[in-house]
Amino acid sequence: MTSLEFFAVRAKESLVEDISALSPTNPFVTWNYFRAMDEVGCEIWTLGLRQSTGELVSGCGAFLNRSRLCWNLVIPSMPLVGADSLFWDGLREFCRQQRVSELFIGTFGSPTGVEIPTFGDCTRRDRCEFVLDLKGDLMSMLGSNHKRNVKKAQKAGLVVRRTRTAAAAILHNRLMNQSLERRSSRGEDVHGVGPSPEHIAYLESGAGELFQAVHNTAVLSSVLLLISPNGGYYQSAGTSPEGMAIGASHFLINSIASQLSAENKEILNLGGADVDSGLGRFKEGFGASRLLLPEATFFLGVSWGRKFKRAIRLFSADRKVFLYLLFGQVSRFSIYAIDTEAVRPPEVQIGLTFQALSPDDLRSITVSDSSFRARQCSRLDRFGKSYAYGVYVDDQLAHISWLLPANAMQKDPPQVIKAQPDEAEITACETLPEFRGQGIYGMAIRNLILVARSQGVRRVLMKTKVEYKPSHRGIEKAGLERTGSAILFSFPLIHRTIIWRRFT
Incomplete structure (x- = not known):
C-alpha cells in the first residue's frame, strides 16, 4: 500500500516539466516561468506531494526571496489540495527550516476547489478569476x-x-x-x-x-x-x-x-x-x-518584525500615506446653518426631478463611475435605511444628497457637527461630473431643507472642507450662512480623533 509524501527540492527542469504536465493550462508551473523568477533573484523551489513509489501527485513553484529585513516565500499558483492535506504540514516545516518570515499563498491560474487552512497570523481574501x-x-x-x-x-x-x-x-x-x-x-x-x-x-x-x-x-x-x-x-x-x-x-x-x-x-x-x-x-x-478562489498571506515572524516590514513597504509605495499614519492629519471645516422656516420653495426647473431614493434605488444605480454606487451602498449599510435624495435630469440620475436626522448623524463618524434633536444635516452631496455647473447642487439643498421642515426639523446644518471653494459657493447660494468652524485632528496609529469646534 502506497502513501503520500511531501517534497521540497530545488527546481530542476525535468521535475518542473512533470508538474507542468499535470496542469498544462497553467503558465505558473512552466520551466520558462521558473527561469524568469530565477532571473529576478529568487531561489526557485518545487513543492508538492508524491506517492512513496515516487509517482508525482501534485506540485507547484515556490520562490524564496532573502533580503536583509526578512525572508519571503511566494507560491503564486497552488495545486488542488484540501485544507486537511499533509501538504500544509510539509510547507510549514519547510518555512521553519528556511526561516521564512512571510508566506504568500496565491491561486493565479489554480483550479477551483483549492482550500487554504488558517495557521499563525493570517490575512485572507476571496478573489475571482x-x-x-x-x-x-x-x-x-x-x-x-x-x-x-x-x-x-x-x-x-x-x-x-x-x-x-x-x-x-x-x-x-x-x-x-x-x-x-x-x-x-x-x-x-x-x-x-x-x-x-x-x-x-x-x-x-x-x-x-x-x-x-x-x-x-x-x-x-x-x-x-x-x-x-x-x-x-x-x-x-x-x-x-x-x-x-x-x-x-x-x-x-x-x-x-x-x-x-x-x-x-x-x-x-x-x-x-x-x-x-x-x-x-x-x-x-x-x-x-x-x-472563485482563496488567497492568503501568513506572517510567521515576530510581531514587531511584521509591523516594521509593513512600515517599510508603505514608505516605499506611498510616502504620503506613511506620513499620515505616522504624524496624523489636520482637516479644517466650515459649518453652515439655516432655519427651515427661512427657505422659500425653489423655482421649478424644466427637466429636473427631485425625489427620495429607496434602498432598491441605491442598489440599482447604473452610472459609469462604479465607485459612486459603492459609496451610496456603503452609507446605506451604515445607517440601515436610506436617507438619500436624488436629482434627475431628463430621467437620468445627476446628483445624490443625504439628509440625516440627529440620531443618524451619530452613525456617521467623525461627528464634526453635534446636532440637537430638532436639527438635521445635509451631507454626502455628489453631482456627477457631466452635470456640474448647472445649479443642481443648490437646487437639491433647497429642496432638502423643505423636506426637513416637513419632518419637523427646526434647523439644517452643513459642513464642507475649507479648501472646497465650489462647495462653499453652492451652499451660500442656497441661503445657508456660516455659523462656525471645526478642526479635526486624526491620529491613525493610536486610533484617536480630536475635534475642536468654534461657533459664532
Missing part, C-alpha cells in the same frame, strides 16, 4: 457592447503584433499607467507602476509574450500574456485614451483568444478582478466564466 473557454464560437460569446467595439476597431484598421522586445515592454508599461490613472480617477485604490524587472524576465525567458493593438505605427493597447502548453494568462494590460475611443482593448483580447484557439490552446485566463467592478464586467463580457 475570469476564464474563457477557447473551444466555442468566440464572436458569438461576446456581449453586445464588446461585439460593437471589436467591429469598430476592425473598421478603424487595427492590427495585432506579437513581440518580446524591451522597447515594446516600455510602451506596455506606459499604457498600464494610463489605465491605472483612469481607475484611480474613478475612486479605485490603485497605484502607478514603474518599469518591471519581472516583465522583462518573462519576455526574455519565453514565459510571456506581448500582444499589442497597433493603428498605423501607434500602439493603442497592450497585453502581457503568460504562456503555457495549453493556455494563456492575462498578466497585465494597458490602453491609451485613443484606444479606448475605438475599442482597442476589446479587439485585442478577442484577437488573442482567436490566435490561441488557432494554436489549439484550451483556455484564456483573463486574470482576476472584483466581481462587481467595471474591470470584472469587462472581462465577463468576452463570455468568460467566473472562478
Whole structure:
C-alpha cells in the first residue's frame, strides 16, 4: 500500500516539466516561468506531494526571496489540495527550516476547489478569476457592447503584433499607467507602476509574450500574456485614451483568444478582478466564466518584525500615506446653518426631478463611475435605511444628497457637527461630473431643507472642507450662512480623533 509524501527540492527542469504536465493550462508551473523568477533573484523551489513509489501527485513553484529585513516565500499558483492535506504540514516545516518570515499563498491560474487552512497570523481574501473557454464560437460569446467595439476597431484598421522586445515592454508599461490613472480617477485604490524587472524576465525567458493593438505605427493597447502548453494568462494590460475611443482593448483580447484557439490552446485566463467592478464586467463580457478562489498571506515572524516590514513597504509605495499614519492629519471645516422656516420653495426647473431614493434605488444605480454606487451602498449599510435624495435630469440620475436626522448623524463618524434633536444635516452631496455647473447642487439643498421642515426639523446644518471653494459657493447660494468652524485632528496609529469646534 502506497502513501503520500511531501517534497521540497530545488527546481530542476525535468521535475518542473512533470508538474507542468499535470496542469498544462497553467503558465505558473512552466520551466520558462521558473527561469524568469530565477532571473529576478529568487531561489526557485518545487513543492508538492508524491506517492512513496515516487509517482508525482501534485506540485507547484515556490520562490524564496532573502533580503536583509526578512525572508519571503511566494507560491503564486497552488495545486488542488484540501485544507486537511499533509501538504500544509510539509510547507510549514519547510518555512521553519528556511526561516521564512512571510508566506504568500496565491491561486493565479489554480483550479477551483483549492482550500487554504488558517495557521499563525493570517490575512485572507476571496478573489475571482475570469476564464474563457477557447473551444466555442468566440464572436458569438461576446456581449453586445464588446461585439460593437471589436467591429469598430476592425473598421478603424487595427492590427495585432506579437513581440518580446524591451522597447515594446516600455510602451506596455506606459499604457498600464494610463489605465491605472483612469481607475484611480474613478475612486479605485490603485497605484502607478514603474518599469518591471519581472516583465522583462518573462519576455526574455519565453514565459510571456506581448500582444499589442497597433493603428498605423501607434500602439493603442497592450497585453502581457503568460504562456503555457495549453493556455494563456492575462498578466497585465494597458490602453491609451485613443484606444479606448475605438475599442482597442476589446479587439485585442478577442484577437488573442482567436490566435490561441488557432494554436489549439484550451483556455484564456483573463486574470482576476472584483466581481462587481467595471474591470470584472469587462472581462465577463468576452463570455468568460467566473472562478472563485482563496488567497492568503501568513506572517510567521515576530510581531514587531511584521509591523516594521509593513512600515517599510508603505514608505516605499506611498510616502504620503506613511506620513499620515505616522504624524496624523489636520482637516479644517466650515459649518453652515439655516432655519427651515427661512427657505422659500425653489423655482421649478424644466427637466429636473427631485425625489427620495429607496434602498432598491441605491442598489440599482447604473452610472459609469462604479465607485459612486459603492459609496451610496456603503452609507446605506451604515445607517440601515436610506436617507438619500436624488436629482434627475431628463430621467437620468445627476446628483445624490443625504439628509440625516440627529440620531443618524451619530452613525456617521467623525461627528464634526453635534446636532440637537430638532436639527438635521445635509451631507454626502455628489453631482456627477457631466452635470456640474448647472445649479443642481443648490437646487437639491433647497429642496432638502423643505423636506426637513416637513419632518419637523427646526434647523439644517452643513459642513464642507475649507479648501472646497465650489462647495462653499453652492451652499451660500442656497441661503445657508456660516455659523462656525471645526478642526479635526486624526491620529491613525493610536486610533484617536480630536475635534475642536468654534461657533459664532
